Amino acid sequence: MAPTWRKPRNRFSPTLPGPHRFATLRRPFASATMNAPATPHQPTSIVVHQRSRVLEVGFDDGSTFRIPFELMRVYSPSAEVQGHGPGQEVLQTGKREVELASLDPVGNYAVQPRFSDGHESGIFSWDYLYYLGSQQGELWRKYEERLAREGQSRDSPMTGASPTPACGHQH
Numbered sequence: 756m757a758p759t760w761r762k763p764r765n766r767f768s769p770t771l772p773g774p775h776r777f778a779t780l781r782r783p784f785a786s787a788t789m790n791a792p793a794t795p796h797q798p799t800s801i802v803v804h805q806r807s808r809v810l811e812v813g814f815d816d817g818s819t820f821r822i823p824f825e826l827m828r829v830y831s832p833s834a835e836v837q838g839h840g841p842g843q844e845v846l847q848t849g850k851r852e853v854e855l856a857s858l859d860p861v862g863n864y865a866v867q868p869r870f871s872d873g874h875e876s877g878i879f880s881w882d883y884l885y886y887l888g889s890q891q892g893e894l895w896r897k898y899e900e901r902l903a904r905e906g907q908s909r910d911s912p913m914t915g916a917s918p919t920p921a922c923g924h925q926h
Contacts, residue, residue, distance in 0.1 A: 796885040801866065803855055810855070810868075812884050820888025825909070828853045828870050829898055830887060831877035846901060848911040 800813040809821040829847040830836070838844050854871040861867050861878050869875035879887075887894065902908060 796881050798881055798884070801858075803858060805854060808852075808854060810858075810884075812888060814881075814885060818885070818889070820885070820891070822884065822888050822891065824853050824855055824868075824870070825850045826887060826891055826894060826898075827868065827877075827879065828872070828874060830894060831874060832879060832883055833874070833877035835874070835876050846905055846907065847913070848902070848907050848909065849913050851909050 796818075797815045798812055799815055800811075802811040804811060804821075807821075808824045810824065810827065811819065811821050813819045828850045831847075836845055836847060850872070855868050856871050857869045859867045859869075865878045865880040866884075867875065867878050899909075902911075
């Protein structure tokens with residue numbers, strides 16, 4: 756049985772055995788007693804599709820997006836990826852085959868994925884997931900342009916990787 760939004764302490768795995776191949780979170784209604792402030796976009800369902808490596812997110816405005824894990828990983832909102840300001844972004848490469856090891860609810864406003872490459876410091880708010888889903892064509896274009904500018908490809912191994920992220924903090 757997949758945990759519900761009412762049990763945020765429960766962790767679920769997208770690799771459930773048997774007929775439960777896809778982990779699903781469903782949020783059928785918004786409660787007036789939520790602690791987190793309301794955001795313009797509220798999810799109605801989140802489904803992890805491990806085989807196709809996409810996160811499917813349905814929103815209360817009727818939109819549904821299939822966001823590739825790779826896109827989520829290269830645009831993670833973490834300081835490790837985004838840096839602490841403009842121009843500090845770290846180009847992510849070699850993420851085409853990345854998978855979700857887990858996906859945890861964060862309060863009533865976000866989820867926190869743990870990727871198969873060990874990255875787990877990004878918190879994806881509902882608005883950020885909506886942005887990734889609705890703008891993925893443009894985001895892919897910008898990512899591929901940056902790869903070309905830096906002489907890299909999506910499959911290039913990460914270079915200059917060190918135990919301490921580029922932002923200088925331990926994550």
